[in-house]
Amino acid sequence: MTKLSLTAQSVLDAYCTEADRLNREVSHGEMLAAAIRTIASENCYEAYGDGWFELVVDVSDLYSIANELEKLND
Numbered sequence: 692m693t694k695l696s697l698t699a700q701s702v703l704d705a706y707c708t709e710a711d712r713l714n715r716e717v718s719h720g721e722m723l724a725a726a727i728r729t730i731a732s733e734n735c736y737e738a739y740g741d742g743w744f745e746l747v748v749d750v751s752d753l754y755s756i757a758n759e760l761e762k763l764n765d
Contacts, residue, residue, distance in 0.1 A: 698730070698752075699759040705729040730756065 695703065709725040710717045730753070 693759075693762055695759050695763075696756075699756045702726045702729050702756055703760060703763075 703726075705728070706722045706726040709722045712725075713721075
């Protein structure tokens with residue numbers, strides 16, 4: 692099995708375990724939403740002194756995660 696980065700593994704885990712977390716059957720949309728929330732929560736925000744936060748995910752990071760997950764079928 693391919694070794695994933697910690698972030699990619701977290702995304703995959705969130706996707707695969709959403710039904711267990713909710714203790715019911717879930718849609719693909721719900722599983723994708725869980726995966727996207729994981730990406731957003733993985734230290735992707737930069738805090739400013741005035742209480743504002745900015746999402747600082749680089750698009751290349753998202754492509755890297757997608758590429759890693761895509762290779763799982765190889």
